[in-house]
Amino acid sequence: MTAVPDTASSTATRVCALGDLTPELGVAALVEGVQVAIFLLADGSLHCVQNLDPFSGASVMSRGITGSRGDVPTIASPIYKQVFSLLDGACLVTMDKEPKEGLAPGLRVHAVAAEGDAVVVTLARD
Amino acid sequence: MTTEHIVVVGGGMVAHRFTEALRARDTDGRYSVEVIAEEPRAPYDRVALTSYFSGKSPEDLQLGDPALWRDPLVTLHRDSRATAVDRDRRIVTVEGGREVSYDHLVLATGSYAWAPPTPGADLAGVFMYRTVDDVAALRGWVEERRAALGRPVRGAVIGGGLLGLEAAGALQNLGAVSTVIQFADRLMNLQVDEGGGEALKRLIEGMGVTVRCSTATKEIRAGKDGHVGSLLFADGGEQLVDVVVFATGVRPRDELGAAAGLELGARGGVVVDDTCLTADPAVSAIGEVACIQGACLGLIAPGNTMAEIAVDRLLGGTPTFPGADMAAKLKLLGVDVASFGDAFATTPGALEMVYADPVNGVYKKLVLTDDATTLLGGILVGDASAYASLRPMVGAALPGDPAAWILPEGSVEKGEIELPDDAGVCSCNNVSAGAIRGAVNDHDCHDLGAVKACTKAGTSCGSCLPLVKKIMSTELEKAGIEVSNALCEHFALSRAQLFNAIKVAEVTTFSEVIERFGTGRGCDICKPTVGSILASLYNEHVLGGDRAALQDTNDRVMANMQKDGTYSVVPRVPGGEILPEHLILIGQIAQDFGLYTKITGGQRIDLFGARLEQLPQIWKRLVDAGMESGHAYGKSLRTVKSCVGSTWCRYGVQDSVGMAIALELRYRGLRSPHKLKLGVSGCARECAEARGKDVGVIATDKGWNVYVGGNGGFTPVHAQLLVEDVPDEDVFRVIDRYLMYYIRTADRLQRTAPWQQEHEGGLDEIRRIVVDDSLGLGEELDAHMARHIDSYEDEWKAVLNDPVRLRQFTSFVNAPEEPDPTLAYVPQRGQRRPATSEERASGAVLIAPTTLEVRS
Numbered sequence: 001m002t003a004v005p006d007t008a009s010s011t012a013t014r015v016c017a018l019g020d021l022t023p024e025l026g027v028a029a030l031v032e033g034v035q036v037a038i039f040l041l042a043d044g045s046l047h048c049v050q051n052l053d054p055f056s057g058a059s060v061m062s063r064g065i066t067g068s069r070g071d072v073p074t075i076a077s078p079i080y081k082q083v084f085s086l087l088d089g090a091c092l093v094t095m096d097k098e099p100k101e102g103l104a105p106g107l108r109v110h111a112v113a114a115e116g117d118a119v120v121v122t123l124a125r126d
Numbered sequence: 127m128t129t130e131h132i133v134v135v136g137g138g139m140v141a142h143r144f145t146e147a148l149r150a151r152d153t154d155g156r157y158s159v160e161v162i163a164e165e166p167r168a169p170y171d172r173v174a175l176t177s178y179f180s181g182k183s184p185e186d187l188q189l190g191d192p193a194l195w196r197d198p199l200v201t202l203h204r205d206s207r208a209t210a211v212d213r214d215r216r217i218v219t220v221e222g223g224r225e226v227s228y229d230h231l232v233l234a235t236g237s238y239a240w241a242p243p244t245p246g247a248d249l250a251g252v253f254m255y256r257t258v259d260d261v262a263a264l265r266g267w268v269e270e271r272r273a274a275l276g277r278p279v280r281g282a283v284i285g286g287g288l289l290g291l292e293a294a295g296a297l298q299n300l301g302a303v304s305t306v307i308q309f310a311d312r313l314m315n316l317q318v319d320e321g322g323g324e325a326l327k328r329l330i331e332g333m334g335v336t337v338r339c340s341t342a343t344k345e346i347r348a349g350k351d352g353h354v355g356s357l358l359f360a361d362g363g364e365q366l367v368d369v370v371v372f373a374t375g376v377r378p379r380d381e382l383g384a385a386a387g388l389e390l391g392a393r394g395g396v397v398v399d400d401t402c403l404t405a406d407p408a409v410s411a412i413g414e415v416a417c418i419q420g421a422c423l424g425l426i427a428p429g430n431t432m433a434e435i436a437v438d439r440l441l442g443g444t445p446t447f448p449g450a451d452m453a454a455k456l457k458l459l460g461v462d463v464a465s466f467g468d469a470f471a472t473t474p475g476a477l478e479m480v481y482a483d484p485v486n487g488v489y490k491k492l493v494l495t496d497d498a499t500t501l502l503g504g505i506l507v508g509d510a511s512a513y514a515s516l517r518p519m520v521g522a523a524l525p526g527d528p529a530a531w532i533l534p535e536g537s538v539e540k541g542e543i544e545l546p547d548d549a550g551v552c553s554c555n556n557v558s559a560g561a562i563r564g565a566v567n568d569h570d571c572h573d574l575g576a577v578k579a580c581t582k583a584g585t586s587c588g589s590c591l592p593l594v595k596k597i598m599s600t601e602l603e604k605a606g607i608e609v610s611n612a613l614c615e616h617f618a619l620s621r622a623q624l625f626n627a628i629k630v631a632e633v634t635t636f637s638e639v640i641e642r643f644g645t646g647r648g649c650d651i652c653k654p655t656v657g658s659i660l661a662s663l664y665n666e667h668v669l670g671g672d673r674a675a676l677q678d679t680n681d682r683v684m685a686n687m688q689k690d691g692t693y694s695v696v697p698r699v700p701g702g703e704i705l706p707e708h709l710i711l712i713g714q715i716a717q718d719f720g721l722y723t724k725i726t727g728g729q730r731i732d733l734f735g736a737r738l739e740q741l742p743q744i745w746k747r748l749v750d751a752g753m754e755s756g757h758a759y760g761k762s763l764r765t766v767k768s769c770v771g772s773t774w775c776r777y778g779v780q781d782s783v784g785m786a787i788a789l790e791l792r793y794r795g796l797r798s799p800h801k802l803k804l805g806v807s808g809c810a811r812e813c814a815e816a817r818g819k820d821v822g823v824i825a826t827d828k829g830w831n832v833y834v835g836g837n838g839g840f841t842p843v844h845a846q847l848l849v850e851d852v853p854d855e856d857v858f859r860v861i862d863r864y865l866m867y868y869i870r871t872a873d874r875l876q877r878t879a880p881w882q883q884e885h886e887g888g889l890d891e892i893r894r895i896v897v898d899d900s901l902g903l904g905e906e907l908d909a910h911m912a913r914h915i916d917s918y919e920d921e922w923k924a925v926l927n928d929p930v931r932l933r934q935f936t937s938f939v940n941a942p943e944e945p946d947p948t949l950a951y952v953p954q955r956g957q958r959r960p961a962t963s964e965e966r967a968s969g970a971v972l973i974a975p976t977t978l979e980v981r982s
Contacts, residue, residue: 076650
């Protein structure tokens with residue numbers, strides 16, 4: 001896969017207005033050519049992870065279902081239903097599957113914050 | 127090691143059991159088996175013969191896994207009759223002169239139907255009741271006579287035993303009037319006593335069958351047309367009849383054994399020892415032809431036991447016949463009859479405890495030892511629900527007051543039964559309580575399906591299943607394994623419990639539901655479940671309120687996500703009937719958006735490869751032309767498949783397409799625990815394969831038969847008959863109630879087939895609830911379905927009119943029109959498909975997603 005370039009930067013990018021987000025419904029965004037998935041949860045917290053689902057190779061994480069395992073907020077892949085932590089990206093439920101060749105089982109977590117009305121994403125560095 | 131050759135003469139149920147058990151247990155391949163079967167078909171379930179009249183086909187009666195007959199060590203000859211056995215040369219001669227040599231011979235020739243010598247028994251219209259061919263001939267005759275006479279056919283069954291009552295039920299199913307002529311003073315005199323016989327007679331007469339006991343038939347007389355015309359009785363009476371069925375018992379088919387010089391019993395049958403071996407160590411006899419412990423046994427359970435014993439002995443075991451368990455539980459003409467143990471109280475000093483309720487047609491008797499503690503046997507007529515618990519207790523002390531088992535439910539408290547390990551639970555397959563406990567504890571079988579597969583308990587007649595389930599649950603509880611119905615970590619309730627809780631509390635949002643009945647934030651299991659329950663209860667838009675976030679992506683964007691993250695689009699094509707304009711439009715859309723097209727199994731067209739942001743444009747064109755969502759993405763009604771029916775087909779008897787469209791429009795959008803598929807066939811040829819559907823409707827010349835609980839998929843199941851010959855309005859009412867009751871009570875992702883099977887009391891109980899309205903739920907279920915039908919709106923049309931919801935259909939929140947740059951396709955057979963990882967890596971010619979034009 002070449003979809004995720006190694007040119008991660010520390011530049012903050014405004015992706016949308018806070019009002020564009022619906023609680024518990026993810027959106028996808030393109031940040032410097034990288035696809036990310038952004039979630040506003042019901043408790044007001046913002047989370048951002050890679051949009052690429054490591055188990056299917058499709059860019060779909062923004063379209064999964066949010067939830068929790070214990071106290072950890074989670075996102076489930078809409079394709080093969082693996083569950084990932086929104087805090088550190090760890091895969092919590094693998095559904096007895098392996099990730100696609102060359103992909104790590106977890107999700108990369110990117111920094112996201114509300115600055116005034118703007119939702120701002122900073123890609124994580126390698 | 128050389129392979130020894132076993133020849134089995136006979137192709138009935140016991141021959142099947144022998145072959146199946148041998149192949150299952152002879153893992154080293156010590157034996158090859160050759161089965162010589164006289165009937166033109168593989169062994170079938172003769173016990174279920176009568177179900178042939180309630181719509182089952184001979185294939186439905188097939189026993190076990192047909193793969194057995196393809197086993198390289200098994201050969202089955204059908205339509206093949208053994209004519210002689212030469213024990214010196216160890217050779218069986220088959221009709222036509224072929225000779226088959228054996229190392230070991232197994233006689234499993236069974237019985238033939240015996241009729242007392244009666245003048246006129248050879249007239250046209252006189253039948254036996256033993257094989258599929260017998261019952262097929264009987265059916266043909268009754269149907270032909272009905273057409274020729276232009277009035278209901280008058281039938282008589284000679285013999286009031288088990289088989290006679292089966293035959294009377296069969297005649298009734300065929301629309302004939304039937305009378306049972308019994309020589310003894312009561313019906314089923316071998317199984318029930320006088321009191322039971324009386325109760326049985328009243329119940330059977332209540333079903334419209336006339337019963338004449340203590341009556342001998344002297345002669346069958348021809349009518350004017352030379353066919354059977356009347357019965358003349360010994361007491362001088364005469365009765366007009368158009369068809370006569372003899373069900374006067376069976377006799378062992380021991381002629382082959384007799385001609386081979388094997389010893390016969392006093393009343394026939396090839397004599398065998400307790401290991402099913404004849405005096406010739408190379409010849410066994412099993413099943414009804416064997417005279418074991420001095421008698422031939424005409425029930426399937428001891429026959430299967432003999433088959434297992436013979437297999438065990440051949441494999442080096444030392445089993446012996448434990449004595450026949452002649453217990454039986456039957457449903458005849460809808461009446462429960464059971465008899466077990468010392469039913470006639472022949473044990474010295476035995477006490478009989480009887481409860482009889484002539485008003486409700488119930489007769490129950492327990493036979494106990496003289497101290498009234500140990501159960502010896504019993505008879506249950508009209509209500510045999512206690513049979514599964516009581517039969518294994520024969521010979522053991524009944525806890526508590528024995529009267530509790532026969533008095534109406536709740537009048538006296540029953541003692542808790544703990545079966546001894548050696549108590550038989552499944553008599554068809556000879557499975558003990560201990561074997562079931564072993565499956566749970568040693569083989570990790572934690573649900574009914576696993577226990578059934580492991581032990582075979584409950585896989586034949588199924589009457590022991592409630593008991594199997596109880597033993598399993600008790601063991602799991604003891605082992606500290608919680609039999610949890612909890613949906614997930616957020617809800618301790620099952621789906622059915624949650625459904626009721628939400629309904630009673632009248633809450634309408636997920637946040638209220640989880641606050642009142644759950645914990646945490648929910649997950650991908652409970653959120654869609656609650657979304658589905660809310661949709662079933664309140665009929666509001668699936669994406670209304672806070673519901674969009676509850677739905678799986680398929681429901682959320684009303685399309686089916688495929689492996690690369692794009693979607694497929696399926697417009698509804700009710701009943702598979704489609705206008706040419708709509709076909710052209712679908713083709714045009716596929717061309718314009720470069721979509722891959724395929725016809726689905728549900729008679730509609732699937733368009734693959736649509737991106738999220740393209741869905742509204744595609745649907746706008748479909749909706750503008752009058753098409754609507756096909757709900758291919760939902761746990762909801764999918765399609766109603768139909769054949770072309772009476773409007774075009776030469777054979778159709780009803781308008782199946784019209785019925786299918788009516789059903790599809792009625793139930794479209796109905797949210798349920800799992801997907802629902804229906805089918806409608808216009809005649810008995812069943813071209814729509816309706817019996818493979820959750821609900822199958824099949825035309826008859828009088829109306830429609832409704833079948834329920836069918837399933838394709840991983841575990842195919844044929845749907846079973848719910849109601850017969852009903853008019854259109856009854857089809858709707860009964861399906862309304864069946865579906866609504868299913869929606870209210872099934873587990874998450876439980877399809878109708880397992881729901882129906884695991885429902886307490888099975889289909890019979892469901893029929894009482896949805897057809898006879900035994901719970902008084904009918905009106906409520908009707909009203910609920912009426913609300914659904916009235917409030918239906920096309921989900922896609924509603925979304926297209928809602929700018930807020932349309933915002934979801936963008937690829938990127940900061941680049942709404944930009945396609946997902948990772949999508950890549952390759953051409954295949956003139957269309958496109960997602961590129962594989964290898965193709966991407968090898969730099970094969972990919973079609974970028976923005977390129978719509980794929981035609982060369």
